Amino acid sequence: MHRVFQWTVTLLLAVAPQGASAATLISEVFYDAVGSDNGLSFVELYGAPGSSLDGMFLEGINGSNGAAGPTIALSGVFPADGIWLLADDVGDGTSSVAGAHLIANFDFQNGPDSIVLRTADAVLDAVGYGIFAVGEIFAGEGTAAADTPAGSSLARLFANVDTNDNAMDFIVLGVPTPGSAPLNAVPEPQTAALLGVGLIGLAWSGRTRTALRAH
Numbered sequence: 001m002h003r004v005f006q007w008t009v010t011l012l013l014a015v016a017p018q019g020a021s022a023a024t025l026i027s028e029v030f031y032d033a034v035g036s037d038n039g040l041s042f043v044e045l046y047g048a049p050g051s052s053l054d055g056m057f058l059e060g061i062n063g064s065n066g067a068a069g070p071t072i073a074l075s076g077v078f079p080a081d082g083i084w085l086l087a088d089d090v091g092d093g094t095s096s097v098a099g100a101h102l103i104a105n106f107d108f109q110n111g112p113d114s115i116v117l118r119t120a121d122a123v124l125d126a127v128g129y130g131i132f133a134v135g136e137i138f139a140g141e142g143t144a145a146a147d148t149p150a151g152s153s154l155a156r157l158f159a160n161v162d163t164n165d166n167a168m169d170f171i172v173l174g175v176p177t178p179g180s181a182p183l184n185a186v187p188e189p190q191t192a193a194l195l196g197v198g199l200i201g202l203a204w205s206g207r208t209r210t211a212l213r214a215h
């Protein structure tokens with residue numbers, strides 16, 4: 001039984017999706033501060049430390065008609081911890097968000113809407129949030145994440161884990177965390193752990209049945 005279990009775990013680790021990666025991901029978005037959003041909204045990204053953001057854009061996609069904008073051209077490099085921060089300009093070149101790597105003027109809409117991270121010709125990551133009615137345009141991944149109440153942000157559970165399903169990957173944070181984020185180790189533990197627990201459960205129930213039969 002133990003050897004079978006060990007083989008099972010080895011197999012699982014071998015086939016588990018490598019969800020935690022050096023891919024560039026949207027790790028947190030804060031688009032609705034209490035009251036005015038000016039100077040308070042931000043988008044946090046996760047990427048390989050030292051890699052460049054040149055050529056990347058963050059873009060809003062309007063849920064009601066699919067129109068693009070605002071579009072922000074990104075620049076700079078990911079810092080040593082991999083967490084990079086874009087913050088909204090109050091109007092004088094500064095932001096009320098501390099620690100921003102880039103300050104630009106933008107205000108992503110409340111949902112249903114999407115925010116897309118892309119290059120000139122490819123989408124790198126995207127998050128759609130809110131309830132999309134028939135005919136509305138969802139430009140996120142999988143199923144939409146929740147729309148946040150004012151003052152809360154939408155944050156990736158682990159900044160480096162992407163299942164390509166926004167509802168699975170993002171949670172609402174009552175206290176936004178611009179510039180910091182939890183990371184998960186490789187291989188992606190969520191899927192592996194869940195699969196593992198399922199199979200361990202099967203293994204144990206099989207063992208229990210065998211033991212019961214033996215008595």
Ligand SMILES: [Ca+2]
Nearest residue numbers: 032033035037
């Ligand atoms: Ca607001």
Ligand SMILES: [Ca+2]
Nearest residue numbers: 038039088089
């Ligand atoms: Ca602004």
Ligand SMILES: [Ca+2]
Nearest residue numbers: 125126162164
């Ligand atoms: Ca993704």
Ligand SMILES: [Ca+2]
Nearest residue numbers: 028177180181
């Ligand atoms: Ca964060």
